Amino acid sequence: MTRVRIDLNISLDGYSANDQTLENPMGEDWARITAAYAATRTFHERVFGDTSGTGTTGVDDSYAAAYFEGVGAEIMGPAMFGLHSFPDDPHWKGWWGDQPPFGTPVYVLTHTAPRPPIPMPGGTTFHFRSAPIEDVLAEATEAASGLDVRVGGGVSTARAFLRAGVVDHLHVAIAPMLVDRGDRLWDELRGLDLTHEVTTDVADSGTIHVTFAR
Template sequence: MTRVRMDLFASLDGYTPSDASPDNPMGEDWGRLTAAWASTRTFRERIFGDTSGAGTAGVDDRFGREFFEGIGAEIMGAGMFGLHSFPDDAEWKGWWGDTPPFGTPVFVLTSTAPRSPIEMNGGTTFHFRSTPVEEVLAEATEAAGGRDVRVGGGYRTARAFLRAGLVDDLHLMIAPIFLGRGHRLFDDLTGMDQTHTVTSEVAESGTIHVTLTR
Protein backbone atom coordinates (compact mmCIF):
# COMPACT_ATOMS: atom_id res chain seq x y z
CA MET A 1 0.00 0.00 0.00
CA THR A 2 1.54 3.24 -1.14
CA ARG A 3 2.09 5.89 1.52
CA VAL A 4 2.73 9.57 0.90
CA ARG A 5 5.91 10.60 2.69
CA MET A 6 7.45 13.98 3.37
CA ASP A 7 10.71 14.97 5.08
CA LEU A 8 11.18 18.55 6.19
CA PHE A 9 13.82 20.62 7.95
CA ALA A 10 12.78 23.15 10.57
CA SER A 11 14.43 25.21 13.26
CA LEU A 12 13.21 24.97 16.86
CA ASP A 13 11.20 28.12 16.26
CA GLY A 14 9.48 26.50 13.30
CA TYR A 15 11.14 28.20 10.37
CA THR A 16 12.27 26.69 7.11
CA PRO A 17 14.39 28.93 4.89
CA SER A 18 13.21 30.30 1.57
CA ASP A 19 13.65 28.05 -1.46
CA ALA A 20 17.18 27.67 -2.74
CA SER A 21 18.38 29.73 -5.69
CA PRO A 22 21.83 30.50 -7.09
CA ASP A 23 22.01 33.80 -5.23
CA ASN A 24 20.05 32.60 -2.21
CA PRO A 25 20.50 34.98 0.73
CA MET A 26 19.22 32.23 3.06
CA GLY A 27 22.04 29.88 2.15
CA GLU A 28 23.64 30.23 5.54
CA ASP A 29 20.40 29.19 7.25
CA TRP A 30 20.05 26.13 5.03
CA GLY A 31 23.59 25.11 5.89
CA ARG A 32 23.01 25.35 9.62
CA LEU A 33 19.66 23.60 9.36
CA THR A 34 20.86 20.62 7.33
CA ALA A 35 24.42 20.24 8.63
CA ALA A 36 23.73 17.13 10.73
CA TRP A 37 21.80 15.47 7.88
CA ALA A 38 24.52 16.19 5.31
CA SER A 39 27.09 14.69 7.70
CA THR A 40 25.50 11.25 7.85
CA ARG A 41 27.20 8.29 6.25
CA THR A 42 24.10 7.50 4.16
CA PHE A 43 23.67 11.03 2.83
CA ARG A 44 27.36 11.28 1.95
CA GLU A 45 27.18 8.00 0.08
CA ARG A 46 23.86 8.54 -1.69
CA ILE A 47 24.19 12.21 -2.55
CA PHE A 48 27.95 12.79 -2.74
CA GLY A 49 28.96 9.31 -3.90
CA ASP A 50 31.33 8.99 -0.95
CA THR A 51 31.71 5.23 -0.41
CA SER A 52 34.57 5.57 2.07
CA GLY A 53 32.23 4.98 5.00
CA ALA A 54 32.94 8.44 6.38
CA GLY A 55 30.13 10.28 8.12
CA THR A 56 28.03 9.88 11.25
CA ALA A 57 26.36 6.55 12.00
CA GLY A 58 23.87 7.23 14.79
CA VAL A 59 20.20 8.16 14.92
CA ASP A 60 20.48 10.72 12.12
CA ASP A 61 21.93 8.06 9.83
CA ARG A 62 19.20 5.56 10.70
CA PHE A 63 16.65 8.13 9.54
CA GLY A 64 18.88 8.70 6.53
CA ARG A 65 18.68 5.05 5.52
CA GLU A 66 14.90 5.03 5.96
CA PHE A 67 14.73 8.18 3.83
CA PHE A 68 16.13 6.35 0.82
CA GLU A 69 14.13 3.12 1.27
CA GLY A 70 10.93 2.18 -0.52
CA ILE A 71 10.36 5.25 -2.65
CA GLY A 72 8.77 4.55 -6.04
CA ALA A 73 8.06 8.07 -7.25
CA GLU A 74 8.85 11.63 -6.26
CA ILE A 75 6.94 14.90 -6.51
CA MET A 76 8.61 18.30 -6.33
CA GLY A 77 7.87 21.92 -7.11
CA ALA A 78 9.20 23.93 -10.03
CA GLY A 79 11.41 25.94 -7.66
CA MET A 80 13.12 22.87 -6.27
CA PHE A 81 13.73 21.57 -9.79
CA GLY A 82 15.18 24.95 -10.76
CA LEU A 83 12.62 26.31 -13.22
CA HIS A 84 12.32 29.56 -11.25
CA SER A 85 16.07 30.06 -11.23
CA PHE A 86 16.58 29.27 -14.95
CA PRO A 87 13.23 30.07 -16.58
CA ASP A 88 14.77 30.72 -20.01
CA ASP A 89 16.99 27.63 -20.16
CA ALA A 90 14.95 25.12 -22.21
CA GLU A 91 17.70 22.54 -21.66
CA TRP A 92 17.69 22.77 -17.85
CA LYS A 93 17.71 19.28 -16.34
CA GLY A 94 17.76 20.01 -12.60
CA TRP A 95 20.58 20.54 -10.11
CA TRP A 96 21.66 16.90 -9.84
CA GLY A 97 23.83 16.24 -12.91
CA ASP A 98 23.38 13.43 -15.42
CA THR A 99 22.58 10.79 -12.78
CA PRO A 100 20.16 12.27 -10.22
CA PRO A 101 19.88 10.45 -6.88
CA PHE A 102 16.15 9.68 -7.26
CA GLY A 103 16.21 6.62 -9.53
CA THR A 104 12.44 6.87 -10.01
CA PRO A 105 9.89 8.91 -11.95
CA VAL A 106 9.91 12.49 -10.63
CA PHE A 107 6.83 14.66 -11.18
CA VAL A 108 7.63 18.37 -11.30
CA LEU A 109 4.73 20.72 -10.58
CA THR A 110 4.74 23.79 -12.78
CA SER A 111 2.24 26.52 -13.49
CA THR A 112 3.83 27.24 -16.85
CA ALA A 113 3.45 25.09 -19.99
CA PRO A 114 4.76 21.61 -19.11
CA ARG A 115 7.97 20.56 -20.84
CA SER A 116 8.50 17.17 -22.43
CA PRO A 117 9.70 14.37 -20.13
CA ILE A 118 13.46 14.19 -19.56
CA GLU A 119 15.01 10.77 -19.18
CA MET A 120 18.19 10.80 -17.12
CA ASN A 121 20.74 8.14 -16.20
CA GLY A 122 20.08 5.82 -13.27
CA GLY A 123 16.32 5.42 -13.64
CA THR A 124 15.23 9.01 -13.06
CA THR A 125 12.72 10.52 -15.49
CA PHE A 126 11.42 14.04 -14.96
CA HIS A 127 7.75 14.59 -15.86
CA PHE A 128 6.21 18.06 -15.82
CA ARG A 129 2.61 18.59 -14.73
CA SER A 130 0.33 21.59 -14.29
CA THR A 131 -2.67 19.55 -13.10
CA PRO A 132 -4.06 19.78 -9.50
CA VAL A 133 -1.94 18.16 -6.78
CA GLU A 134 -4.50 15.38 -6.22
CA GLU A 135 -4.22 14.36 -9.88
CA VAL A 136 -0.44 14.46 -9.84
CA LEU A 137 -0.47 12.38 -6.67
CA ALA A 138 -2.73 9.77 -8.30
CA GLU A 139 -0.38 9.59 -11.26
CA ALA A 140 2.70 9.32 -9.00
CA THR A 141 1.02 6.61 -6.94
CA GLU A 142 0.35 4.63 -10.12
CA ALA A 143 3.96 5.10 -11.21
CA ALA A 144 5.27 4.03 -7.78
CA GLY A 145 3.95 0.51 -8.35
CA GLY A 146 3.13 -0.21 -4.73
CA ARG A 147 6.09 1.61 -3.27
CA ASP A 148 5.80 5.01 -1.55
CA VAL A 149 5.55 8.49 -3.01
CA ARG A 150 7.74 11.22 -1.59
CA VAL A 151 6.70 14.85 -1.73
CA GLY A 152 10.12 16.44 -1.75
CA GLY A 153 9.59 20.17 -1.61
CA GLY A 154 10.13 23.06 -1.72
CA TYR A 155 8.09 24.92 0.81
CA ARG A 156 5.12 25.87 -1.39
CA THR A 157 4.71 22.32 -2.65
CA ALA A 158 5.01 20.90 0.86
CA ARG A 159 2.44 23.39 2.14
CA ALA A 160 -0.03 22.50 -0.64
CA PHE A 161 0.12 18.78 0.21
CA LEU A 162 0.02 19.36 3.98
CA ARG A 163 -2.95 21.71 3.81
CA ALA A 164 -4.80 19.24 1.58
CA GLY A 165 -4.24 16.51 4.19
CA LEU A 166 -2.45 14.28 1.67
CA VAL A 167 0.64 13.36 3.73
CA ASP A 168 0.60 10.00 5.55
CA ASP A 169 4.11 10.12 7.05
CA LEU A 170 5.75 13.41 7.92
CA HIS A 171 9.32 13.40 9.20
CA LEU A 172 10.41 16.68 10.75
CA MET A 173 14.09 17.22 11.39
CA ILE A 174 14.21 19.99 13.97
CA ALA A 175 17.66 21.49 14.40
CA PRO A 176 18.41 22.92 17.86
CA ILE A 177 18.71 26.47 16.55
CA PHE A 178 16.45 29.52 16.43
CA LEU A 179 16.46 31.08 12.96
CA GLY A 180 13.98 33.88 13.57
CA ARG A 181 13.32 34.20 9.84
CA GLY A 182 12.02 32.19 6.89
CA HIS A 183 8.72 30.46 6.17
CA ARG A 184 6.60 29.56 9.19
CA LEU A 185 6.36 25.83 8.61
CA PHE A 186 4.43 24.89 11.75
CA ASP A 187 1.45 27.03 10.72
CA ASP A 188 0.69 24.36 8.11
CA LEU A 189 0.69 21.53 10.66
CA THR A 190 -2.09 22.74 12.98
CA GLY A 191 -4.47 19.85 13.63
CA MET A 192 -2.09 17.15 12.36
CA ASP A 193 -1.61 15.92 15.94
CA GLN A 194 -5.31 15.00 15.84
CA THR A 195 -5.07 12.90 12.67
CA HIS A 196 -1.55 11.52 13.10
CA THR A 197 0.44 9.84 15.86
CA VAL A 198 3.37 11.98 16.99
CA THR A 199 6.65 10.44 18.16
CA SER A 200 9.97 12.16 18.82
CA GLU A 201 13.58 11.08 19.14
CA VAL A 202 16.71 13.12 19.79
CA ALA A 203 19.81 12.30 17.75
CA GLU A 204 23.41 12.55 18.94
CA SER A 205 23.70 15.74 16.86
CA GLY A 206 20.94 17.40 18.84
CA THR A 207 18.50 17.10 15.95
CA ILE A 208 14.97 16.31 17.15
CA HIS A 209 13.32 13.84 14.77
CA VAL A 210 9.55 14.22 15.03
CA THR A 211 7.46 11.79 13.02
CA LEU A 212 3.74 12.16 12.36
CA THR A 213 2.17 8.92 11.16
CA ARG A 214 -1.41 8.49 9.99
Protein backbone atom coordinates in the same frame (compact mmCIF):
# COMPACT_ATOMS: atom_id res chain seq x y z
CA MET B 1 0.45 -0.18 0.01
CA THR B 2 1.68 3.20 -1.16
CA ARG B 3 2.16 5.84 1.51
CA VAL B 4 2.52 9.53 0.77
CA ARG B 5 5.65 10.66 2.59
CA ILE B 6 7.34 13.95 3.33
CA ASP B 7 10.84 14.27 4.81
CA LEU B 8 12.10 17.75 5.58
CA ASN B 9 14.97 19.42 7.37
CA ILE B 10 13.80 22.49 9.23
CA SER B 11 14.90 24.89 11.95
CA LEU B 12 13.36 25.03 15.43
CA ASP B 13 11.22 27.93 14.25
CA GLY B 14 9.91 25.91 11.31
CA TYR B 15 11.86 27.20 8.33
CA SER B 16 13.66 25.26 5.64
CA ALA B 17 15.60 26.61 2.66
CA ASN B 18 15.32 30.42 2.60
CA ASP B 19 16.79 33.48 0.93
CA GLN B 20 17.46 31.53 -2.27
CA THR B 21 19.65 33.19 -4.87
CA LEU B 22 21.20 31.90 -8.07
CA GLU B 23 24.59 31.85 -6.37
CA ASN B 24 23.24 30.08 -3.31
CA PRO B 25 20.15 28.20 -4.48
CA MET B 26 19.28 26.75 -1.07
CA GLY B 27 19.83 29.95 0.89
CA GLU B 28 22.39 30.88 3.48
CA ASP B 29 21.01 28.85 6.39
CA TRP B 30 20.61 25.57 4.51
CA ALA B 31 24.07 24.19 5.25
CA ARG B 32 23.57 24.59 8.98
CA ILE B 33 19.99 23.26 8.94
CA THR B 34 21.16 20.11 7.14
CA ALA B 35 24.63 19.75 8.70
CA ALA B 36 23.77 16.75 10.89
CA TYR B 37 22.05 15.00 7.98
CA ALA B 38 24.97 15.63 5.61
CA ALA B 39 27.33 14.26 8.26
CA THR B 40 25.70 10.80 8.31
CA ARG B 41 27.32 7.72 6.85
CA THR B 42 24.23 7.18 4.68
CA PHE B 43 24.42 10.65 3.19
CA HIS B 44 28.15 10.19 2.54
CA GLU B 45 27.40 6.98 0.66
CA ARG B 46 24.24 7.91 -1.17
CA VAL B 47 24.90 11.52 -2.10
CA PHE B 48 28.69 11.91 -2.02
CA GLY B 49 29.33 8.35 -3.31
CA ASP B 50 31.80 7.84 -0.45
CA THR B 51 31.67 4.14 0.46
CA SER B 52 34.67 4.24 2.81
CA GLY B 53 32.42 4.11 5.86
CA THR B 54 32.98 7.68 7.04
CA GLY B 55 30.14 9.63 8.57
CA THR B 56 28.06 9.45 11.72
CA THR B 57 25.98 6.47 12.72
CA GLY B 58 23.19 6.42 15.28
CA VAL B 59 19.84 8.18 15.31
CA ASP B 60 20.49 10.69 12.52
CA ASP B 61 21.85 7.94 10.29
CA SER B 62 18.85 5.68 10.93
CA TYR B 63 16.52 8.40 9.70
CA ALA B 64 18.81 9.13 6.75
CA ALA B 65 18.74 5.46 5.75
CA ALA B 66 14.94 5.37 5.99
CA TYR B 67 14.83 8.44 3.77
CA PHE B 68 16.32 6.50 0.89
CA GLU B 69 14.15 3.39 1.27
CA GLY B 70 10.98 2.45 -0.54
CA VAL B 71 10.27 5.52 -2.65
CA GLY B 72 8.81 4.77 -6.08
CA ALA B 73 7.98 8.27 -7.30
CA GLU B 74 8.72 11.83 -6.26
CA ILE B 75 6.72 15.05 -6.50
CA MET B 76 8.32 18.46 -6.08
CA GLY B 77 7.41 22.10 -6.41
CA PRO B 78 8.75 24.36 -9.16
CA ALA B 79 11.22 26.19 -6.90
CA MET B 80 12.84 22.95 -5.76
CA PHE B 81 13.48 21.97 -9.38
CA GLY B 82 14.69 25.48 -10.22
CA LEU B 83 11.93 26.66 -12.54
CA HIS B 84 11.70 29.96 -10.69
CA SER B 85 15.44 30.51 -11.05
CA PHE B 86 15.65 29.49 -14.73
CA PRO B 87 12.17 30.12 -16.14
CA ASP B 88 13.35 30.76 -19.70
CA ASP B 89 15.93 27.99 -20.05
CA PRO B 90 14.33 24.96 -21.74
CA HIS B 91 17.54 22.98 -21.19
CA TRP B 92 17.59 23.37 -17.40
CA LYS B 93 17.66 19.91 -15.80
CA GLY B 94 17.51 20.74 -12.08
CA TRP B 95 20.19 21.19 -9.46
CA TRP B 96 21.33 17.58 -9.21
CA GLY B 97 23.82 17.17 -12.07
CA ASP B 98 24.01 14.43 -14.68
CA GLN B 99 22.78 11.65 -12.44
CA PRO B 100 20.11 12.88 -10.00
CA PRO B 101 19.81 10.85 -6.77
CA PHE B 102 16.09 10.06 -7.18
CA GLY B 103 16.20 7.07 -9.54
CA THR B 104 12.43 7.30 -10.01
CA PRO B 105 9.91 9.36 -11.95
CA VAL B 106 9.88 12.91 -10.55
CA TYR B 107 6.78 15.02 -11.09
CA VAL B 108 7.55 18.73 -11.07
CA LEU B 109 4.55 20.97 -10.38
CA THR B 110 4.43 24.04 -12.60
CA HIS B 111 1.97 26.63 -13.80
CA THR B 112 4.14 27.70 -16.73
CA ALA B 113 4.19 26.30 -20.25
CA PRO B 114 4.44 22.50 -20.41
CA ARG B 115 7.86 20.98 -21.05
CA PRO B 116 8.65 17.57 -22.48
CA PRO B 117 9.87 14.96 -19.99
CA ILE B 118 13.61 14.81 -19.29
CA PRO B 119 15.01 11.30 -18.89
CA MET B 120 18.30 11.25 -16.96
CA PRO B 121 20.94 8.58 -16.32
CA GLY B 122 20.29 6.56 -13.19
CA GLY B 123 16.56 6.06 -13.59
CA THR B 124 15.30 9.58 -12.89
CA THR B 125 12.84 11.10 -15.36
CA PHE B 126 11.53 14.60 -14.76
CA HIS B 127 7.90 15.14 -15.76
CA PHE B 128 6.21 18.56 -15.67
CA ARG B 129 2.59 18.82 -14.61
CA SER B 130 0.22 21.77 -14.18
CA ALA B 131 -2.69 19.58 -12.97
CA PRO B 132 -4.26 19.82 -9.48
CA ILE B 133 -2.11 18.16 -6.82
CA GLU B 134 -4.63 15.33 -6.35
CA ASP B 135 -4.29 14.41 -10.06
CA VAL B 136 -0.51 14.53 -9.95
CA LEU B 137 -0.57 12.42 -6.80
CA ALA B 138 -2.77 9.83 -8.52
CA GLU B 139 -0.37 9.63 -11.45
CA ALA B 140 2.66 9.38 -9.15
CA THR B 141 0.95 6.71 -7.05
CA GLU B 142 0.37 4.59 -10.15
CA ALA B 143 3.99 5.10 -11.24
CA ALA B 144 5.24 4.08 -7.77
CA SER B 145 3.75 0.57 -8.19
CA GLY B 146 3.12 -0.01 -4.52
CA LEU B 147 6.19 1.84 -3.26
CA ASP B 148 5.85 5.21 -1.52
CA VAL B 149 5.33 8.59 -3.15
CA ARG B 150 7.48 11.30 -1.67
CA VAL B 151 6.51 14.94 -1.76
CA GLY B 152 9.93 16.50 -1.72
CA GLY B 153 9.51 20.20 -1.17
CA GLY B 154 9.76 23.10 -0.89
CA VAL B 155 7.89 23.99 2.22
CA SER B 156 4.92 25.57 0.43
CA THR B 157 4.47 22.45 -1.70
CA ALA B 158 4.76 20.18 1.32
CA ARG B 159 2.22 22.28 3.21
CA ALA B 160 -0.22 22.16 0.27
CA PHE B 161 -0.21 18.34 0.40
CA LEU B 162 -0.43 18.33 4.21
CA ARG B 163 -3.38 20.68 4.16
CA ALA B 164 -5.09 18.52 1.52
CA GLY B 165 -4.99 15.68 4.07
CA VAL B 166 -3.22 13.24 1.75
CA VAL B 167 0.07 12.81 3.62
CA ASP B 168 0.46 9.57 5.59
CA HIS B 169 3.94 10.09 7.00
CA LEU B 170 5.74 13.34 7.79
CA HIS B 171 9.25 13.23 9.19
CA VAL B 172 10.99 16.46 10.14
CA ALA B 173 14.58 16.66 11.28
CA ILE B 174 14.67 19.83 13.38
CA ALA B 175 18.01 21.58 13.76
CA PRO B 176 18.05 23.42 17.12
CA MET B 177 18.59 26.84 15.59
CA LEU B 178 16.44 29.90 14.92
CA VAL B 179 16.58 31.46 11.45
CA ASP B 180 13.38 33.56 11.33
CA ARG B 181 13.35 33.72 7.51
CA GLY B 182 11.57 31.94 4.71
CA ASP B 183 8.35 29.96 4.44
CA ARG B 184 7.26 28.43 7.72
CA LEU B 185 6.23 24.78 7.47
CA TRP B 186 3.83 24.83 10.40
CA ASP B 187 1.42 27.54 9.28
CA GLU B 188 -2.22 26.43 9.09
CA LEU B 189 -1.56 22.84 10.16
CA ARG B 190 -3.53 22.94 13.41
CA GLY B 191 -4.56 19.46 14.54
CA LEU B 192 -2.15 17.35 12.47
CA ASP B 193 -1.26 15.70 15.81
CA LEU B 194 -4.90 14.63 16.17
CA THR B 195 -5.09 12.81 12.83
CA HIS B 196 -1.58 11.34 13.04
CA GLU B 197 0.42 9.63 15.76
CA VAL B 198 3.40 11.72 16.78
CA THR B 199 6.75 10.36 17.90
CA THR B 200 9.78 12.36 19.02
CA ASP B 201 13.43 11.45 19.20
CA VAL B 202 16.73 13.26 19.74
CA ALA B 203 20.10 12.48 18.17
CA ASP B 204 23.55 13.02 19.64
CA SER B 205 23.90 15.94 17.21
CA GLY B 206 21.05 17.69 19.01
CA THR B 207 18.76 17.21 16.02
CA ILE B 208 15.14 16.59 17.03
CA HIS B 209 13.30 14.06 14.88
CA VAL B 210 9.51 14.35 14.88
CA THR B 211 7.31 11.94 12.94
CA PHE B 212 3.59 12.26 12.24
CA ALA B 213 2.25 8.94 10.91
CA ARG B 214 -1.15 7.39 10.27
